[in-house]
Amino acid sequence: MSFSNIMDSNSYTGGSVGRHGDGLIEARERMLGPAYRLFYRKPVHLVRGEGSHLFDADGVRYLDAYNNVASVGHCHPHVVDAVMRQMTSINTHTRYLHDGIVDYSDRLLGTLGADIDQVMYACTGSEANDLALRVAAMHTGATGVIVTNEAYHGNTQAVTAISPSNGGPAVLGPHVRTVPPPDSRQPGPTAEVFADHVRRAADELQAAGFGVSCLVVDTIFSSDGVLAERDTLAPAVAAVRERGAVFIADEVQPGFGRTGEAMWGFDRHGVRPDIVTMGKPMGNGLPVSAMAVRSAVLERFATTQPYFNTFGGNPVSMAAAAAVLDVIESDELPAHALRIGARLREGIAGIATDHAAVDDIRGTGLYIGVEIVTDDGAPDRQRARAIVEAMRDAHVLISVCGEHGNVLKIRPPLVFSDSDVDWFCTALDSALAATLMTVG
Structure with a gap:
């Protein structure tokens, strides 16, 4: 193995x-x-x-x-109470009307900025990233993906193929290129050095016929060794957008206030993502995740591919997620x-x-x-x-x-x-x- x-x-x-x-x-x-x-x-x-x-x-x-x-916090009483109360009422899926998913979505999108205006739900960060790859490919018409050397973005077949930390080069798909993460200890201006790596990877993908669909970044580079320098992403994001690609901010680990400086890790870098994925802390232990996105980026996927996830966005998970936001804000x-x-x-x-x-x-x-x-x-x-x-x-x-x-x-x-x-x-x-x- x-x-x-x-x-x-x-x-x-x-x-x-x-x-x-x-x-x-x-x-x-x-x-x-x-x-x-x-x-x-x-x-x-x-x-x-x-x-x-x-x-x-x-x-x-x-x-x-x-x-x-x-x-x-483990077993936070406000979250536990919200889940128990919803569980005694109803728990079903999103093909029935329910206030919880709409109310939570309004609150969640309000933390992300007006341009990220639609959201879709799943159960795990892996699923959210898998969905983000599908949306990006439909929007761009390309399949090439750029990630960092030790990235981890999940464990479905699609995201294992963009997660070198799962098993090194052997797991990567032919449509994937890896780049060194932005590290201020390396020679040269950190943001520009990172952007140069991304440009070269993008050129390789285009030459190989995959095109460039997206740059996917965990905005605190956690699996690469926790690289927390601010303002290192803007030139790289601009480079992929020049080639028609989108920027996916994987906020599964740095999101929901973890960095202390902002609600979302991408805010520390002064960039606006096209797609944001989130999971882990979202429900404080309950399986809930999301992909938030600019509606213009989602449009082609959403108008040609019906989406349904039996447990994604269910009322109990929405109650847990809303309670987490309550605690983050009130405390x-x-x-x-x-x-x-x-x-x-x-x-x-x-x-x-x-x-x-x-x-x-x-x-x-x-x-x-x-x-x-x-x-x-x-x-x-x-x-x-x-x-x-x-x-x-x-x-x-x-x-x-x-x-x-x-x-x-x-x-x-x-x-x-x-x-x-x-x-x-x-x-x-x-x-x-x-x-x-x-x-x-």
């Missing part, structure tokens, strides 16, 4: 895991098959969540510094993420002074990447994974990302608190010290 950077950099590889885990893992592997992955050398058996904390089968409390799905979570994220990065920077393995610390809001390197400055996948495992043993959950699997991926719920920051930094300091002895 090929190595998947996003799935295998921090996955369980076998062995004894303790009294609650062994039988459960054996049953899981027997019935679900080998394609599924578990986190950590010693997987965590979670049974309850509250805010930014999780509890295992023994009642041990964990700090969740990874999960952006329960974005407004001012983007502003909170900006403040607490800055404090978390400052805490990590303070620790880094005593640990040479910590190189770059980057991010915005509550999306942070910490690069781990060897003594000679090379990416250190082994040490990064050891740190993740040491953090897990200290009951703090994180993961890794980036081309070399050496970037600590820190992405907690938006309700992360000051005391959570203290817990995290104490655990990271100890993990760095412990792994120096075991790996160094």
Whole structure:
């Protein structure tokens, strides 16, 4: 089986895991098959969540510094109440009239700007990106797609083909070209260097007969290693539009206030997308996703291809999504993420002074990447994974990302608190010290 950077950099590889885990893992592997992955050398058996904390089968409390799905906090009472109330009324599909989907769509589109004026619903970010590719191809008459080197955009057949982090070049379709992400550590003006890569990729696609349908970008470049520099996209977006293509902003990870600076990651780059996709935190754990789009871009698809998704936009999911917006707005979570994220990065920077393995610390809001390197400055996948495992043993959950699997991926719920920051930094300091002895 090929190595998947996003799935295998921090996955369980076998062995004894303790009294609650062994039988459960054996049953899981027997019935679900080998394609599924578990986190950590010693997987965590979670049974309850509250805010930014999780509890295992023994009642041990964990700090969740990874999960952006329960974005407004695990089991948030306002979301739970909204879902339960709707569930006791009706839950059906979008071929019947229902106020919930219209009311939510009005609120959602209001956060995106007047030019993005229509929205379609699905259940997962993968489905939303799959739909976005179909819409883009119908609008442009082309099929060529440009993505970044370690992009992850989902796991349907169509989006696996544009997700190199799922398994490297072997998974990519012939109509796909990859480009290095915008990285300020590389020589030259970041935005222009990125645009030059995109232009060359577009020229290749045109020469190969695919044309250029779209540039698809996760606007915080999370799988590429969390690259959070602002204003790096405009020249590249202009370059693809000059060739008749559209820009798809994949907001599944940076959206809904995660960056702290704006509701949507694309706002930080001063660009307007043609299509926006979203999922994960949208329903705080309930499966709901969306593709929002300029009506002019959607027109050809919408007038020739009927769309229906049995569960997409159902009343219960709409109730959950509306409740999430309520909490984001009433609790001012983007502003909170900006403040607490800055404090978390400052805490990590303070620790880094005593640990040479910590190189770059980057991010915005509550999306942070910490690069781990060897003594000679090379990416250190082994040490990064050891740190993740040491953090897990200290009951703090994180993961890794980036081309070399050496970037600590820190992405907690938006309700992360000051005391959570203290817990995290104490655990990271100890993990760095412990792994120096075991790996160094």
